[in-house]
Amino acid sequence: MSDPRRRLPSMDSLLKRPEVGAWIDRYGRETVKAALRRALDGARSASGGGRDRLAEILGAAEGDLAARARPSLQSALNGTGVVLHTNLGRAPLAEEARRAQAEAAGYGNVEFALDTGRRGSRYDHCADLLCELTGAGAAIVANNNAAAVALVVNELARDREVLVSRGELVEIGGSFRIPDVVARSGGRLREVGTTNRTRVADYEAAIGEGTGLILRVHPSNYRVEGFAARPPLETLAALARGRGIPLAHDLGSGLLDADLLPGFPPGPTVRGSLAAGVDLATWSGDKLLGGPQAGIIAGDPLLVSRLRGNPLLRAFRVDKTTLAALEATLMLYRDPDLAARRIPALRMLREPVEAVEARAAAVRFEAPAGSGARVNIARTEAMVGGGAFPGFAIPSAGWIVTGVDVDRLAAACRAGAPPLIGRIERAAFMVDVRTLPGGDAARAADVLRRALVRTSGGDGG
Incomplete structure (x- = not known):
C-alpha cells in the first residue's frame, strides 16, 4: 500500500470532475477518456511523482487535449x-469574400435554379460577372489554373499537336512543367522557335493537319532579356484566326487591368489578352486577382460550351465556398477604386x-x-x-x-x-x-x- 501508484484516481472519479465535464463538452467524451487514460498510464510508469498526483494527471490530460486539437493548418x-x-496561401481574402465563404458553407443554391425549382449548374455562378469585367463572351471556373490549362488542352487538342514557344516551356511551383501538363492532358507538344527568339513565321511553319491548339504561356516567374523577341499577341491571334486554330493564353497571375497597379512594369492583362483576339484566356484566382484558389477560363462562347461538356471538368470541379468567395471578390472590381481599397493583395501592393x-x-x-x-x-x-x-x-x-x-x-x-x-x-x-x-x-x-x-x-x- 506504500506504492504511490496505488493511490492514483480512477477513471470514473476523473470523469465526474467539473473541469473534465467542461472538456467533454468541448472535445467529446471518448476523446477526453483517451487523454485521461494516457495521463494515467504516464503517471503509473513514472517513478516517484509529486505530492499532488491528481493535479499532475489533469494537467497532462489538458495539455494532451489542447495539443491534439491544434490544427495543422494555422493562421500565420x-x-x-x-x-x-505561395507557401503561405497566396492572396488573403477580402472581408467581403470571407463573409461570403462562411455563409456558403451551409445549404445554398450551388446547383439549384431558384427561378425554376430545378437542377442548376455551379458553372453559372460568376460567369456573367466575369464576362462583365473582362469583355469575354463566356466564362467558366475550375479549381486552379493548372486544371484550367489542362482542360483547354484536353478538349481542344486531345491527340493533336499543341504549339508552344520554347521560351515559354516554364516550370511552375511544385515542379509542375508545361510540357508535362500538355502531355498528361492528351496533347502532343510541338516546340516552336528558340529559347530567346520566336517569330510568327515559326508558328506558321509548324502548323499542319495535326495542329489542335496554339498555346501562349506568360513566363511569369522568370525574365528573358537582351536579344529576345516574340510576336505580339495580336499578330499571333490573326495567324490563328486565319488558319482556323484556337489560340489560348495562359496568363498565370491574371491581372484584370494595368490601371490597378500603377507604377508596376508592363505585363499582360486579362482584358488586354481578350481584346487582342485570344480565343481563351486562363488565369489564377488567388494571385493578382486577390481571390480564392481557382482557375478561370474566359473567351469564346462556343469553346467555353465545349469545356463545360468535358468529363474532366467533374474532376476539376470548384467548391461552393470558393465560388462564393470568388463572386464577392469580383463584385468589388465593378468599382476599381473600391477593389484597390478592399482587396488585401492590391492594397498591400x-x-x-x-x-x-x-x-x-x-x-x-x-x-x-x-x-x-x-x-x-x-x-x-x-x-x-x-x-x-x-x-x-x-x-x-x-x-x-x-x-x-x-x-x-x-x-x-x-x-x-x-x-x-x-x-x-x-x-x-x-x-x-x-x-x-x-x-x-x-x-x-x-x-x-x-x-x-x-x-x-x-x-x-
Whole structure:
C-alpha cells in the first residue's frame, strides 16, 4: 500500500470532475477518456511523482487535449514581404469574400435554379460577372489554373499537336512543367522557335493537319532579356484566326487591368489578352486577382460550351465556398477604386512606402531588456510573389533584428501564437511590415518580443 501508484484516481472519479465535464463538452467524451487514460498510464510508469498526483494527471490530460486539437493548418503572420506567398496561401481574402465563404458553407443554391425549382449548374455562378469585367463572351471556373490549362488542352487538342514557344516551356511551383501538363492532358507538344527568339513565321511553319491548339504561356516567374523577341499577341491571334486554330493564353497571375497597379512594369492583362483576339484566356484566382484558389477560363462562347461538356471538368470541379468567395471578390472590381481599397493583395501592393514605414514605427517596438538584440526600423525590398513581376522589387520597410542567433529567433517566431514568418538576410532577422496589414503589425511585434525573450533570456519588460 506504500506504492504511490496505488493511490492514483480512477477513471470514473476523473470523469465526474467539473473541469473534465467542461472538456467533454468541448472535445467529446471518448476523446477526453483517451487523454485521461494516457495521463494515467504516464503517471503509473513514472517513478516517484509529486505530492499532488491528481493535479499532475489533469494537467497532462489538458495539455494532451489542447495539443491534439491544434490544427495543422494555422493562421500565420506574413513578415516576409512577399505579398502573394505561395507557401503561405497566396492572396488573403477580402472581408467581403470571407463573409461570403462562411455563409456558403451551409445549404445554398450551388446547383439549384431558384427561378425554376430545378437542377442548376455551379458553372453559372460568376460567369456573367466575369464576362462583365473582362469583355469575354463566356466564362467558366475550375479549381486552379493548372486544371484550367489542362482542360483547354484536353478538349481542344486531345491527340493533336499543341504549339508552344520554347521560351515559354516554364516550370511552375511544385515542379509542375508545361510540357508535362500538355502531355498528361492528351496533347502532343510541338516546340516552336528558340529559347530567346520566336517569330510568327515559326508558328506558321509548324502548323499542319495535326495542329489542335496554339498555346501562349506568360513566363511569369522568370525574365528573358537582351536579344529576345516574340510576336505580339495580336499578330499571333490573326495567324490563328486565319488558319482556323484556337489560340489560348495562359496568363498565370491574371491581372484584370494595368490601371490597378500603377507604377508596376508592363505585363499582360486579362482584358488586354481578350481584346487582342485570344480565343481563351486562363488565369489564377488567388494571385493578382486577390481571390480564392481557382482557375478561370474566359473567351469564346462556343469553346467555353465545349469545356463545360468535358468529363474532366467533374474532376476539376470548384467548391461552393470558393465560388462564393470568388463572386464577392469580383463584385468589388465593378468599382476599381473600391477593389484597390478592399482587396488585401492590391492594397498591400499599392501602399506607399512612407505609409509602410509609418506603420512600422507606430508599433514602437523595442528589444526586451537583457536580450542583447538590436532592433531598427529600416527600408527593405518587398516582392509581389506568385510568379508575378519577377525581379521587380517594391520599396518597403520593417524591423531588422541583429545581435542574436537569427536561426533560433526565426524558429521561435514560427513557434509563436500565431506563427510569425520572417526572413533572414546577411545575419539579420527581418520582418517586413508591408505584408502585415492592419493590426497584424502589432501582433507580429508581440510574437517577436516573446521570441526574443525565449531565445536570449531577456526579462520581457
